[in-house]
Amino acid sequence: MNGGEGVTVDVILPMEKAGDDRARRAAVAEKLGISPSRIRELRLVKESIDSRQKNILFQLRLLAGVDGPLPPEEPLSRDYPPVRPGAPVALIVGFGPAGMFAALRCLELGMKPVVLERGKDVSSRRFDLAPILRQGTVMEDSNYCFGEGGAGTFSDGKLFTRATKRGPVREVYEIFVAHGAPREILTDAHPHIGSNLLPSVVKAIRESILSAGGEIHFNARVEHLLRSADGRRIRGAVCADGREFAADAVLLATGHSARDVYRMMLAEGLALEQKPFAVGVRIEHPQAFVDARQYHLRPDRKRPEQLPAARYSVTTTIRDRGVHSFCMCPGGFIVPAATENDEVVVNGMSLARRDSPFANAGFVVSVHPEDTESFRREHGVLAGVAYQKALETASSRAGGGMQKAPAQKVEDFLNGRVSSSL
Numbered sequence: 001m002n003g004g005e006g007v008t009v010d011v012i013l014p015m016e017k018a019g020d021d022r023a024r025r026a027a028v029a030e031k032l033g034i035s036p037s038r039i040r041e042l043r044l045v046k047e048s049i050d051s052r053q054k055n056i057l058f059q060l061r062l063l064a065g066v067d068g069p070l071p072p073e074e075p076l077s078r079d080y081p082p083v084r085p086g087a088p089v090a091l092i093v094g095f096g097p098a099g100m101f102a103a104l105r106c107l108e109l110g111m112k113p114v115v116l117e118r119g120k121d122v123s124s125r126r127f128d129l130a131p132i133l134r135q136g137t138v139m140e141d142s143n144y145c146f147g148e149g150g151a152g153t154f155s156d157g158k159l160f161t162r163a164t165k166r167g168p169v170r171e172v173y174e175i176f177v178a179h180g181a182p183r184e185i186l187t188d189a190h191p192h193i194g195s196n197l198l199p200s201v202v203k204a205i206r207e208s209i210l211s212a213g214g215e216i217h218f219n220a221r222v223e224h225l226l227r228s229a230d231g232r233r234i235r236g237a238v239c240a241d242g243r244e245f246a247a248d249a250v251l252l253a254t255g256h257s258a259r260d261v262y263r264m265m266l267a268e269g270l271a272l273e274q275k276p277f278a279v280g281v282r283i284e285h286p287q288a289f290v291d292a293r294q295y296h297l298r299p300d301r302k303r304p305e306q307l308p309a310a311r312y313s314v315t316t317t318i319r320d321r322g323v324h325s326f327c328m329c330p331g332g333f334i335v336p337a338a339t340e341n342d343e344v345v346v347n348g349m350s351l352a353r354r355d356s357p358f359a360n361a362g363f364v365v366s367v368h369p370e371d372t373e374s375f376r377r378e379h380g381v382l383a384g385v386a387y388q389k390a391l392e393t394a395s396s397r398a399g400g401g402m403q404k405a406p407a408q409k410v411e412d413f414l415n416g417r418v419s420s421s422l
Protein backbone atom coordinates (compact mmCIF):
# COMPACT_ATOMS: atom_id res chain seq x y z
CA MET A 1 0.00 0.00 0.00
CA ASN A 2 2.88 2.34 0.87
CA GLY A 3 4.93 1.81 -2.26
CA GLY A 4 7.80 3.60 -0.48
CA GLU A 5 6.27 7.01 -1.13
CA GLY A 6 3.67 7.07 1.63
CA VAL A 7 -0.09 7.48 1.38
CA THR A 8 -1.75 10.90 1.69
CA VAL A 9 -4.79 10.90 3.99
CA ASP A 10 -7.09 13.76 5.06
CA VAL A 11 -8.50 13.48 8.57
CA ILE A 12 -10.48 15.76 10.86
CA LEU A 13 -9.81 15.71 14.60
CA PRO A 14 -11.21 17.69 17.51
CA MET A 15 -8.81 20.33 18.81
CA GLU A 16 -7.97 18.38 21.98
CA LYS A 17 -6.77 15.37 19.96
CA ALA A 18 -5.21 17.05 16.95
CA GLY A 19 -1.67 17.04 18.34
CA ASP A 20 -1.87 13.52 19.77
CA ASP A 21 0.11 11.01 17.68
CA ARG A 22 -2.06 8.04 18.73
CA ALA A 23 -5.26 9.85 17.80
CA ARG A 24 -3.75 10.75 14.43
CA ARG A 25 -2.69 7.16 13.77
CA ALA A 26 -6.13 5.84 14.76
CA ALA A 27 -7.88 8.31 12.45
CA VAL A 28 -5.60 7.51 9.52
CA ALA A 29 -5.92 3.74 10.10
CA GLU A 30 -9.70 4.02 10.19
CA LYS A 31 -9.70 6.01 6.96
CA LEU A 32 -7.49 3.40 5.27
CA GLY A 33 -9.36 0.45 6.82
CA ILE A 34 -6.20 -1.02 8.37
CA SER A 35 -4.87 -1.67 11.85
CA PRO A 36 -3.04 1.31 13.46
CA SER A 37 -0.07 -1.00 14.09
CA ARG A 38 0.65 -1.01 10.34
CA ILE A 39 1.34 2.73 10.37
CA ARG A 40 5.06 3.11 10.84
CA GLU A 41 5.34 6.86 10.40
CA LEU A 42 3.17 9.96 9.93
CA ARG A 43 4.19 13.31 8.50
CA LEU A 44 2.12 16.51 8.50
CA VAL A 45 1.52 17.91 5.03
CA LYS A 46 -1.08 20.62 5.69
CA GLU A 47 -2.96 21.84 8.75
CA SER A 48 -5.93 24.17 9.00
CA ILE A 49 -8.35 25.06 11.75
CA ASP A 50 -12.11 25.10 11.34
CA SER A 51 -13.56 27.26 14.11
CA ARG A 52 -16.95 27.93 12.59
CA GLN A 53 -18.62 25.72 15.22
CA LYS A 54 -18.14 25.65 18.96
CA ASN A 55 -16.34 22.32 18.62
CA ILE A 56 -13.17 23.45 16.98
CA LEU A 57 -11.80 21.00 14.44
CA PHE A 58 -8.34 20.54 12.97
CA GLN A 59 -8.21 19.46 9.35
CA LEU A 60 -5.00 17.56 8.76
CA ARG A 61 -3.45 16.23 5.61
CA LEU A 62 -0.99 13.52 6.64
CA LEU A 63 1.48 11.37 4.78
CA ALA A 64 1.44 7.88 6.21
CA GLY A 65 4.19 5.28 5.96
CA VAL A 66 2.25 1.98 5.92
CA ASP A 67 4.24 -1.20 6.70
CA GLY A 68 7.43 0.83 6.20
CA PRO A 69 9.08 4.17 6.86
CA LEU A 70 8.57 7.30 4.78
CA PRO A 71 11.34 8.45 2.48
CA PRO A 72 13.60 10.91 4.34
CA GLU A 73 12.59 14.56 4.08
CA GLU A 74 14.79 16.39 1.59
CA PRO A 75 16.67 19.26 3.25
CA LEU A 76 15.67 22.38 1.36
CA SER A 77 18.64 24.20 -0.03
CA ARG A 78 19.10 26.22 -3.15
CA ASP A 79 22.19 26.27 -5.25
CA TYR A 80 22.09 28.93 -7.91
CA PRO A 81 24.32 28.44 -10.95
CA PRO A 82 27.36 30.75 -10.91
CA VAL A 83 27.22 33.66 -13.34
CA ARG A 84 29.35 32.92 -16.43
CA PRO A 85 31.71 35.48 -17.91
CA GLY A 86 29.85 37.54 -20.52
CA ALA A 87 26.41 36.62 -19.18
CA PRO A 88 23.72 39.19 -20.04
CA VAL A 89 23.25 41.75 -17.27
CA ALA A 90 19.83 42.42 -15.76
CA LEU A 91 19.67 45.65 -13.79
CA ILE A 92 17.11 45.31 -11.03
CA VAL A 93 16.03 48.54 -9.36
CA GLY A 94 14.77 47.84 -5.83
CA PHE A 95 15.57 44.98 -3.47
CA GLY A 96 12.17 44.27 -1.97
CA PRO A 97 10.46 40.88 -2.42
CA ALA A 98 9.99 41.52 -6.17
CA GLY A 99 13.64 42.52 -6.65
CA MET A 100 14.97 39.63 -4.55
CA PHE A 101 12.97 37.00 -6.41
CA ALA A 102 13.76 38.62 -9.77
CA ALA A 103 17.49 38.40 -8.95
CA LEU A 104 17.21 34.71 -8.02
CA ARG A 105 15.28 34.00 -11.19
CA CYS A 106 17.88 35.82 -13.31
CA LEU A 107 20.55 33.52 -11.85
CA GLU A 108 18.46 30.50 -12.82
CA LEU A 109 18.15 31.89 -16.34
CA GLY A 110 21.89 32.41 -16.70
CA MET A 111 21.77 36.21 -16.37
CA LYS A 112 23.86 38.37 -14.03
CA PRO A 113 21.62 40.32 -11.65
CA VAL A 114 22.90 43.77 -10.66
CA VAL A 115 20.64 45.22 -7.99
CA LEU A 116 20.40 48.93 -7.15
CA GLU A 117 18.69 49.67 -3.83
CA ARG A 118 18.11 53.21 -2.54
CA GLY A 119 18.21 52.15 1.12
CA LYS A 120 20.75 50.49 3.38
CA ASP A 121 21.52 46.85 4.10
CA VAL A 122 19.08 45.30 6.54
CA SER A 123 21.33 45.53 9.63
CA SER A 124 22.09 49.24 9.16
CA ARG A 125 18.50 49.92 8.23
CA ARG A 126 17.28 48.79 11.65
CA PHE A 127 18.91 51.81 13.29
CA ASP A 128 16.81 54.16 11.18
CA LEU A 129 13.54 52.76 12.51
CA ALA A 130 13.98 53.88 16.12
CA PRO A 131 14.02 57.64 15.26
CA ILE A 132 10.65 57.20 13.51
CA LEU A 133 9.12 55.85 16.70
CA ARG A 134 11.03 58.05 19.19
CA GLN A 135 11.43 61.42 17.46
CA GLY A 136 8.89 61.08 14.65
CA THR A 137 11.56 61.62 11.97
CA VAL A 138 11.56 59.57 8.79
CA MET A 139 14.80 59.11 6.82
CA GLU A 140 13.58 59.37 3.28
CA ASP A 141 15.71 56.53 1.83
CA SER A 142 15.73 54.26 4.88
CA ASN A 143 12.52 53.49 6.72
CA TYR A 144 9.82 50.81 7.12
CA CYS A 145 9.41 50.68 3.31
CA PHE A 146 12.86 51.45 1.84
CA GLY A 147 16.05 49.46 2.31
CA GLU A 148 17.19 45.86 1.87
CA GLY A 149 14.18 43.53 1.74
CA GLY A 150 11.86 46.46 0.93
CA ALA A 151 8.57 46.89 2.74
CA GLY A 152 8.64 43.11 3.09
CA THR A 153 11.46 43.06 5.66
CA PHE A 154 9.56 44.60 8.50
CA SER A 155 6.24 43.44 7.15
CA ASP A 156 4.09 41.03 9.03
CA GLY A 157 5.39 38.20 6.90
CA LYS A 158 1.98 36.69 6.17
CA LEU A 159 2.43 34.51 3.14
CA PHE A 160 -1.07 33.98 1.83
CA THR A 161 -3.36 35.85 -0.46
CA ARG A 162 -7.01 36.07 -1.36
CA ALA A 163 -6.03 36.64 -4.97
CA THR A 164 -7.14 33.85 -7.25
CA LYS A 165 -4.32 34.54 -9.70
CA ARG A 166 -1.65 32.36 -8.18
CA GLY A 167 1.92 31.72 -9.17
CA PRO A 168 4.19 28.91 -7.95
CA VAL A 169 3.28 29.46 -4.28
CA ARG A 170 4.90 26.26 -2.97
CA GLU A 171 8.17 27.12 -4.70
CA VAL A 172 8.20 30.54 -3.04
CA TYR A 173 7.68 28.94 0.38
CA GLU A 174 10.51 26.49 -0.34
CA ILE A 175 12.86 29.32 -1.29
CA PHE A 176 12.04 31.02 2.02
CA VAL A 177 12.66 27.80 3.97
CA ALA A 178 15.92 27.23 2.10
CA HIS A 179 16.94 30.68 3.34
CA GLY A 180 16.08 30.08 6.97
CA ALA A 181 12.31 30.54 7.34
CA PRO A 182 10.59 28.03 9.66
CA ARG A 183 9.58 24.78 7.96
CA GLU A 184 6.02 25.14 9.31
CA ILE A 185 5.25 27.62 6.54
CA LEU A 186 5.11 24.58 4.26
CA THR A 187 2.28 23.01 6.26
CA ASP A 188 0.28 25.91 7.76
CA ALA A 189 -2.86 26.92 5.91
CA HIS A 190 -2.08 30.55 6.83
CA PRO A 191 1.72 30.64 6.87
CA HIS A 192 3.48 33.52 8.61
CA ILE A 193 7.14 34.30 9.22
CA GLY A 194 7.14 37.36 11.51
CA SER A 195 9.11 40.62 11.46
CA ASN A 196 11.78 39.31 13.85
CA LEU A 197 12.77 36.41 11.56
CA LEU A 198 12.48 38.13 8.19
CA PRO A 199 15.76 40.12 8.31
CA SER A 200 17.86 36.93 8.54
CA VAL A 201 15.93 35.40 5.63
CA VAL A 202 16.61 38.56 3.61
CA LYS A 203 20.34 38.40 4.46
CA ALA A 204 20.51 34.74 3.39
CA ILE A 205 18.87 35.59 0.04
CA ARG A 206 21.45 38.37 -0.40
CA GLU A 207 24.21 35.80 0.26
CA SER A 208 22.79 33.43 -2.38
CA ILE A 209 22.83 36.21 -4.98
CA LEU A 210 26.33 37.43 -4.13
CA SER A 211 27.90 34.01 -3.91
CA ALA A 212 26.57 33.10 -7.36
CA GLY A 213 28.21 36.24 -8.78
CA GLY A 214 25.38 38.80 -8.70
CA GLU A 215 25.92 42.35 -7.43
CA ILE A 216 23.93 44.36 -4.92
CA HIS A 217 24.54 48.08 -4.42
CA PHE A 218 22.99 49.88 -1.46
CA ASN A 219 22.53 53.66 -1.11
CA ALA A 220 21.92 53.59 -4.85
CA ARG A 221 18.77 55.61 -5.58
CA VAL A 222 17.97 55.53 -9.30
CA GLU A 223 17.00 58.94 -10.64
CA HIS A 224 17.24 58.52 -14.41
CA LEU A 225 17.13 55.81 -17.02
CA LEU A 226 19.72 55.50 -19.77
CA ARG A 227 18.42 55.16 -23.33
CA SER A 228 19.95 53.59 -26.41
CA ALA A 229 21.16 55.98 -29.13
CA ASP A 230 17.82 55.76 -30.98
CA GLY A 231 16.01 56.38 -27.67
CA ARG A 232 13.87 53.26 -28.08
CA ARG A 233 15.51 50.95 -25.60
CA ILE A 234 16.28 51.42 -21.91
CA ARG A 235 19.86 50.34 -21.46
CA GLY A 236 20.69 51.27 -17.90
CA ALA A 237 20.16 53.64 -15.00
CA VAL A 238 21.82 56.58 -13.28
CA CYS A 239 21.89 56.95 -9.51
CA ALA A 240 21.45 60.14 -7.49
CA ASP A 241 25.21 60.20 -6.80
CA GLY A 242 26.01 60.03 -10.52
CA ARG A 243 26.96 56.33 -10.77
CA GLU A 244 25.89 54.84 -14.08
CA PHE A 245 25.02 51.18 -14.67
CA ALA A 246 24.59 49.77 -18.16
CA ALA A 247 22.59 46.57 -18.73
CA ASP A 248 20.93 44.33 -21.27
CA ALA A 249 17.61 44.59 -19.45
CA VAL A 250 16.24 46.89 -16.74
CA LEU A 251 13.57 45.82 -14.31
CA LEU A 252 11.87 48.31 -12.00
CA ALA A 253 10.94 46.55 -8.75
CA THR A 254 10.47 49.73 -6.77
CA GLY A 255 7.20 48.89 -5.00
CA HIS A 256 4.21 51.13 -4.49
CA SER A 257 5.70 53.61 -2.01
CA ALA A 258 8.26 55.21 -4.31
CA ARG A 259 6.18 58.05 -5.71
CA ASP A 260 9.30 59.70 -7.14
CA VAL A 261 9.71 56.68 -9.43
CA TYR A 262 6.29 57.30 -11.01
CA ARG A 263 7.32 60.92 -11.58
CA MET A 264 10.63 59.78 -13.05
CA MET A 265 8.87 57.41 -15.45
CA LEU A 266 6.52 60.16 -16.54
CA ALA A 267 9.42 62.55 -17.11
CA GLU A 268 11.23 59.83 -19.12
CA GLY A 269 8.21 59.62 -21.41
CA LEU A 270 7.19 56.05 -20.44
CA ALA A 271 3.56 55.07 -20.90
CA LEU A 272 1.73 54.98 -17.55
CA GLU A 273 -1.82 54.02 -16.77
CA GLN A 274 -3.85 54.78 -13.63
CA LYS A 275 -5.21 51.70 -11.92
CA PRO A 276 -7.79 51.15 -9.17
CA PHE A 277 -6.49 50.76 -5.65
CA ALA A 278 -7.87 50.78 -2.11
CA VAL A 279 -7.61 53.16 0.84
CA GLY A 280 -8.86 52.93 4.37
CA VAL A 281 -8.16 52.85 8.06
CA ARG A 282 -6.55 50.38 10.41
CA ILE A 283 -8.71 48.96 13.18
CA GLU A 284 -7.24 47.68 16.43
CA HIS A 285 -8.91 45.32 18.89
CA PRO A 286 -7.72 43.56 22.02
CA GLN A 287 -6.59 40.13 20.77
CA ALA A 288 -8.69 38.52 23.52
CA PHE A 289 -11.80 40.08 21.98
CA VAL A 290 -11.04 38.55 18.56
CA ASP A 291 -10.17 35.20 20.19
CA ALA A 292 -13.44 35.19 22.13
CA ARG A 293 -15.47 35.90 18.98
CA GLN A 294 -13.70 33.53 16.62
CA TYR A 295 -13.22 30.65 19.05
CA HIS A 296 -16.58 30.93 20.85
CA LEU A 297 -14.93 31.58 24.21
CA ARG A 298 -16.45 33.21 27.27
CA PRO A 299 -14.78 36.64 27.67
CA ASP A 300 -13.09 35.51 30.90
CA ARG A 301 -11.55 32.37 29.27
CA LYS A 302 -8.05 32.36 27.83
CA ARG A 303 -7.41 30.96 24.40
CA PRO A 304 -6.46 27.25 24.55
CA GLU A 305 -2.76 26.79 23.84
CA GLN A 306 -3.43 24.64 20.75
CA LEU A 307 -4.94 27.64 18.99
CA PRO A 308 -3.03 30.51 17.40
CA ALA A 309 -4.05 34.14 17.95
CA ALA A 310 -7.33 34.32 16.04
CA ARG A 311 -7.70 36.15 12.76
CA TYR A 312 -10.67 37.40 10.79
CA SER A 313 -11.43 38.41 7.27
CA VAL A 314 -14.38 40.48 6.05
CA THR A 315 -15.42 41.15 2.48
CA THR A 316 -18.55 43.01 1.50
CA THR A 317 -20.01 45.41 -1.02
CA ILE A 318 -21.47 48.74 0.05
CA ARG A 319 -23.17 50.91 -2.59
CA ASP A 320 -21.45 48.98 -5.37
CA ARG A 321 -18.08 49.40 -3.71
CA GLY A 322 -15.85 46.55 -2.59
CA VAL A 323 -14.98 46.91 1.10
CA HIS A 324 -12.67 44.44 2.77
CA SER A 325 -10.43 43.79 5.69
CA PHE A 326 -6.81 43.69 4.67
CA CYS A 327 -3.51 42.54 6.17
CA MET A 328 -5.03 41.36 9.45
CA CYS A 329 -2.28 41.02 12.05
CA PRO A 330 -3.25 38.85 15.04
CA GLY A 331 -1.12 39.58 18.10
CA GLY A 332 0.58 42.41 16.26
CA PHE A 333 1.46 46.10 16.26
CA ILE A 334 0.56 49.13 14.20
CA VAL A 335 3.68 50.73 12.73
CA PRO A 336 4.40 54.05 11.00
CA ALA A 337 5.12 53.16 7.36
CA ALA A 338 5.55 56.65 5.85
CA THR A 339 8.42 57.42 3.49
CA GLU A 340 8.21 61.22 3.79
CA ASN A 341 8.05 63.46 6.85
CA ASP A 342 4.89 65.38 5.97
CA GLU A 343 2.66 62.29 5.82
CA VAL A 344 1.28 59.58 8.06
CA VAL A 345 0.67 56.04 6.80
CA VAL A 346 0.16 53.08 9.09
CA ASN A 347 0.59 49.38 8.48
CA GLY A 348 0.58 46.28 10.66
CA MET A 349 3.21 43.75 11.65
CA SER A 350 3.72 41.00 14.19
CA LEU A 351 6.50 38.86 15.57
CA ALA A 352 6.70 35.13 14.86
CA ARG A 353 5.06 34.41 18.26
CA ARG A 354 2.18 36.81 17.62
CA ASP A 355 1.92 37.52 21.32
CA SER A 356 1.06 41.22 21.42
CA PRO A 357 -2.20 41.80 23.33
CA PHE A 358 -3.64 43.56 20.26
CA ALA A 359 -4.88 42.57 16.84
CA ASN A 360 -5.12 45.01 13.96
CA ALA A 361 -6.39 44.97 10.40
CA GLY A 362 -6.72 47.39 7.55
CA PHE A 363 -10.29 48.13 6.45
CA VAL A 364 -10.28 49.46 2.93
CA VAL A 365 -12.58 50.56 0.15
CA SER A 366 -11.74 50.42 -3.53
CA VAL A 367 -10.94 53.69 -5.31
CA HIS A 368 -11.56 53.91 -9.05
CA PRO A 369 -9.71 56.29 -11.39
CA GLU A 370 -12.88 58.42 -11.76
CA ASP A 371 -12.91 59.10 -7.99
CA THR A 372 -9.71 61.10 -8.33
CA GLU A 373 -10.96 63.27 -11.19
CA SER A 374 -10.42 66.49 -9.20
CA PHE A 375 -6.67 65.75 -9.12
CA ARG A 376 -6.45 65.01 -12.82
CA ARG A 377 -6.10 68.54 -14.18
CA GLU A 378 -2.96 69.19 -12.12
CA HIS A 379 -1.53 65.68 -11.91
CA GLY A 380 -2.77 63.88 -15.05
CA VAL A 381 -2.18 60.14 -14.94
CA LEU A 382 -0.69 60.52 -11.43
CA ALA A 383 -4.08 61.72 -10.06
CA GLY A 384 -4.41 58.61 -7.86
CA VAL A 385 -0.91 59.11 -6.47
CA ALA A 386 -1.71 62.75 -5.69
CA TYR A 387 -4.98 61.76 -4.02
CA GLN A 388 -3.12 59.24 -1.84
CA LYS A 389 -0.53 61.89 -0.91
CA ALA A 390 -3.32 64.36 -0.02
CA LEU A 391 -4.92 61.80 2.32
CA GLU A 392 -1.59 61.02 3.96
CA THR A 393 -0.67 64.67 4.57
CA ALA A 394 -4.19 65.32 5.95
CA SER A 395 -3.65 62.36 8.25
CA SER A 396 -0.36 63.87 9.43
CA ARG A 397 -2.04 67.23 10.16
CA ALA A 398 -4.87 65.51 12.05
CA GLY A 399 -2.36 63.60 14.18
CA GLY A 400 -0.43 66.77 15.03
CA GLY A 401 2.81 65.78 13.20
CA MET A 402 5.79 63.79 14.48
CA GLN A 403 4.40 60.60 12.90
CA LYS A 404 1.52 60.49 15.39
CA ALA A 405 -1.43 58.77 13.75
CA PRO A 406 -4.87 60.26 14.36
CA ALA A 407 -7.09 57.73 16.13
CA GLN A 408 -10.70 57.43 17.16
CA LYS A 409 -13.14 54.78 18.31
CA VAL A 410 -14.77 52.80 15.53
CA GLU A 411 -18.29 53.80 16.55
CA ASP A 412 -17.30 57.50 16.46
CA PHE A 413 -15.65 57.04 13.07
CA LEU A 414 -18.84 55.46 11.73
CA ASN A 415 -20.92 58.30 13.18
CA GLY A 416 -18.59 61.05 11.94
CA ARG A 417 -17.67 62.23 15.47
CA VAL A 418 -14.33 63.00 17.10
CA SER A 419 -13.71 60.64 20.04
CA SER A 420 -13.43 62.41 23.38
CA SER A 421 -11.24 59.59 24.72
CA LEU A 422 -9.74 56.31 23.55
Ligand SMILES: Cc1cc2nc3c(=O)[nH]c(=O)nc-3n(C[C@H](O)[C@H](O)[C@H](O)COP(=O)(O)OP(=O)(O)OC[C@H]3O[C@@H](n4cnc5c(N)ncnc54)[C@H](O)[C@@H]3O)c2cc1C
Pocket residue numbers: 093094095096097098099116117118119144145146147148149150151152153154155156157158159160220221222223253254255256257258261327335337347348349
Ligand atom coordinates in the same frame (compact mmCIF):
# COMPACT_ATOMS: atom_id res chain seq x y z
C1 LIG B 1 4.44 47.07 7.96
C2 LIG B 1 4.04 46.31 6.73
C3 LIG B 1 3.43 45.05 6.86
C4 LIG B 1 3.11 44.29 5.75
N1 LIG B 1 2.64 43.01 5.92
C5 LIG B 1 2.48 42.21 4.85
C6 LIG B 1 2.14 40.83 5.01
O1 LIG B 1 2.01 40.35 6.13
N2 LIG B 1 1.98 40.07 3.90
C7 LIG B 1 2.13 40.59 2.64
O2 LIG B 1 1.99 39.85 1.66
N3 LIG B 1 2.46 41.89 2.45
C8 LIG B 1 2.65 42.69 3.52
N4 LIG B 1 3.03 44.00 3.34
C9 LIG B 1 3.16 44.48 1.98
C10 LIG B 1 4.46 43.95 1.37
O3 LIG B 1 5.53 44.30 2.19
C11 LIG B 1 4.60 44.54 -0.02
O4 LIG B 1 3.50 44.13 -0.80
C12 LIG B 1 5.87 44.06 -0.67
O5 LIG B 1 6.98 44.46 0.09
C13 LIG B 1 5.98 44.60 -2.09
O6 LIG B 1 7.17 44.12 -2.63
P1 LIG B 1 7.93 44.92 -3.76
O7 LIG B 1 9.25 44.28 -3.93
O8 LIG B 1 7.04 45.08 -4.93
O9 LIG B 1 8.12 46.43 -3.21
P2 LIG B 1 8.82 46.96 -1.91
O10 LIG B 1 8.85 45.98 -0.83
O11 LIG B 1 8.21 48.30 -1.66
O12 LIG B 1 10.34 47.16 -2.38
C14 LIG B 1 10.74 48.16 -3.26
C15 LIG B 1 12.21 48.45 -3.02
O13 LIG B 1 12.64 49.36 -4.02
C16 LIG B 1 13.48 50.33 -3.45
N5 LIG B 1 13.41 51.53 -4.29
C17 LIG B 1 12.34 52.35 -4.48
N6 LIG B 1 12.66 53.34 -5.32
C18 LIG B 1 13.96 53.15 -5.68
C19 LIG B 1 14.84 53.86 -6.53
N7 LIG B 1 14.47 54.97 -7.19
N8 LIG B 1 16.11 53.40 -6.65
C20 LIG B 1 16.53 52.27 -5.99
N9 LIG B 1 15.71 51.57 -5.16
C21 LIG B 1 14.44 52.00 -5.03
C22 LIG B 1 12.90 50.54 -2.05
O14 LIG B 1 13.86 51.06 -1.18
C23 LIG B 1 12.47 49.13 -1.68
O15 LIG B 1 13.47 48.44 -0.99
C24 LIG B 1 3.35 44.80 4.45
C25 LIG B 1 3.92 46.08 4.29
C26 LIG B 1 4.29 46.82 5.41
C27 LIG B 1 4.94 48.18 5.23
